[in-house]
Amino acid sequence: MIENIFKKIQTLDKAMEHIQDGVTLMVGGFGGVGAPPLLCKGILDKNVRDITLISNDASFPNVGVGPIVCNGQVKKMITTHIGSNPFAGKRMNDKLMEVTFIPQGTFCEQIRAGAMGLGGVLIDTGIDTIIAEGYEKYKLNNKDYMIAPAITAEVAIIYAKKADTYGNLVYDKTARCSNPIMAAACDYVIVQADEIVALGELDPEEIITSGIYVDMIISGKGGEWKWAWEKKN
Numbered sequence: 094m095i096e097n098i099f100k101k102i103q104t105l106d107k108a109m110e111h112i113q114d115g116v117t118l119m120v121g122g123f124g125g126v127g128a129p130p131l132l133c134k135g136i137l138d139k140n141v142r143d144i145t146l147i148s149n150d151a152s153f154p155n156v157g158v159g160p161i162v163c164n165g166q167v168k169k170m171i172t173t174h175i176g177s178n179p180f181a182g183k184r185m186n187d188k189l190m191e192v193t194f195i196p197q198g199t200f201c202e203q204i205r206a207g208a209m210g211l212g213g214v215l216i217d218t219g220i221d222t223i224i225a226e227g228y229e230k231y232k233l234n235n236k237d238y239m240i241a242p243a244i245t246a247e248v249a250i251i252y253a254k255k256a257d258t259y260g261n262l263v264y265d266k267t268a269r270c271s272n273p274i275m276a277a278a279c280d281y282v283i284v285q286a287d288e289i290v291a292l293g294e295l296d297p298e299e300i301i302t303s304g305i306y307v308d309m310i311i312s313g314k315g316g317e318w319k320w321a322w323e324k325k326n
Contacts, residue, residue, distance in 0.1 A: 121272030125156030129252035129285035151181035206243035208277035249279035256286035260307025
């Protein structure tokens, strides 16, 4: 069968082989919604250390990337918001975790630039404040900008509602969040899908991320794993 050509469907243990100490990791979602709970739990259980985490936020202490942050596994965060996780703020203030804050729109554009192979984007948010320190400046059409470099990572973990055996992805409403641009901006992409179907079963009009970006798929419904995780902790 044609599906045997594609060897992307693997186990959680296989996925964890690609997430090692010191990894630069992108995780989609916001507030835990859109982050792959099974993969996050795998990282927590493996106790991967010194992670550079690129994520919209630090989630809450008991969901998404939150427990990974609380467990001290993250060395550095590149993010837009950590206010919903008090442990993240404490680790930052205690200088146990370096945090780089980026406005959310700029954050997404820098990742998109990485996905498209661009060097960066021009921004002016905060140009007349201390935020501008360290940025290279550029003048275009008589207006000053800062150059925000593209953001990429070694590994992305992505959450999808459906995947086919090649890795074409369909997302669930706002759980799509930053998952599509992150899937295109990383060297290796691991997807947790609620449902895996045969190649050709997805409506092409529904597909958001092409399977060409996806390296590995694991199966697991988010709700079930989230419940087990919360019960355990």
